[in-house]
Amino acid sequence: MGEQASRATKKSAKSAPKGAKRSVKAESRLAMVRRARRINRELAEVYPYAHPELDFRNPFELLVATVLSAQTTDLRVNQTTPALFAKYPTPEDMAAAVPEELEEIIRPTGFFRAKAKSLIGLSVALRDAFGGEVPGRLEDLVTLPGVGRKTANVVLGNAFGVPGLTVDTHFGRLVRRWKWTEQEDPEKVEAEIAAIFPKSEWTMLSHRVIFHGRRICHARKPACGACPIAALCPAYGEGETDPEKARKLLKYEMGGYPGQRLAPPPDYPGRPAPPLVTGPANGGSAE
Numbered sequence: 041m042g043e044q045a046s047r048a049t050k051k052s053a054k055s056a057p058k059g060a061k062r063s064v065k066a067e068s069r070l071a072m073v074r075r076a077r078r079i080n081r082e083l084a085e086v087y088p089y090a091h092p093e094l095d096f097r098n099p100f101e102l103l104v105a106t107v108l109s110a111q112t113t114d115l116r117v118n119q120t121t122p123a124l125f126a127k128y129p130t131p132e133d134m135a136a137a138v139p140e141e142l143e144e145i146i147r148p149t150g151f152f153r154a155k156a157k158s159l160i161g162l163s164v165a166l167r168d169a170f171g172g173e174v175p176g177r178l179e180d181l182v183t184l185p186g187v188g189r190k191t192a193n194v195v196l197g198n199a200f201g202v203p204g205l206t207v208d209t210h211f212g213r214l215v216r217r218w219k220w221t222e223q224e225d226p227e228k229v230e231a232e233i234a235a236i237f238p239k240s241e242w243t244m245l246s247h248r249v250i251f252h253g254r255r256i257c258h259a260r261k262p263a264c265g266a267c268p269i270a271a272l273c274p275a276y277g278e279g280e281t282d283p284e285k286a287r288k289l290l291k292y293e294m295g296g297y298p299g300q301r302l303a304p305p306p307d308y309p310g311r312p313a314p315p316l317v318t319g320p321a322n323g324g325s326a327e
């Protein structure tokens with residue numbers, strides 16, 4: 041078991057409620073907001089190194105990687121982008137790409153024809169309308185082909201330091217489990233969560249929640265028995281509550297496996313991802 045996992049488990053062993061799924065009394069808005077902010081503080085302790093899990097060196101690379109990440113894992117994108125950026129380092133280069141050649145490089149990420157069209161389209165727009173630079177405003181970013189609000193927020197938050205919430209599948213699932221919102225529509229989720237936290241927290245909150253969703257609070261088998269915020273979670277008991285069994289469900293650095301980035305930040309306590317897919321030992325499923 042990795043150091044991170046033992047830390048998570050120690051905390052949960054101390055605070056986890058006994059028994060299965062707990063019944064929740066009606067909670068006031070104020071109590072929910074306090075609980076939500078406490079979860080955020082606890083997650084900040086568990087994942088002080090939370091970060092975007094796409095490898096990038098500049099805003100253009102992050103934009104391209106985020107477009108490629110639709111319907112696939114960040115790991116698969118990270119294994120694909122080194123060759124892509126070696127061949128097309130700038131928007132000008134990518135705008136002039138032969139579609140079939142670009143498709144071949146990004147094929148491992150799936151939906152490669154549509155993604156190639158988006159990448160060439162957005163590169164042409166960057167070259168012709170934005171002087172070859174990625175714009176730092178939401179309203180400009182969403183005009184680019186293949187770029188929606190979620191992608192724009194990822195780029196703004198991580199390449200421009202503009203606070204933004206990333207409502208992906210993990211984020212939506214967890215905030216509903218925690219009863220921070222009942223909304224299903226990502227834009228409504230974003231608005232309700234934005235009202236709970238100060239702007240300055242939005243980007244790191246997104247990373248922490250997504251880290252927790254990928255490592256512990258999985259869609260099908262949440263590892264409740266190894267969860268450091270079990271005492272604050274109304275959905276405790278939806279997953280495995282036995283600590284031993286729950287620990288076996290942990291992923292990435294929490295389970296002692298490599299992470300998703302080939303070039304993780306220096307404070308990442310786990311191992312970098314391998315350049316090629318090596319099977320189940322990479323700890324990375326579709327989550």
Ligand code: SF4
Nearest residue numbers: 257262264267273276
């Ligand atoms: S559902 Fe389980 S794993 Fe997810 S946050 Fe709640 S206690 Fe933790």
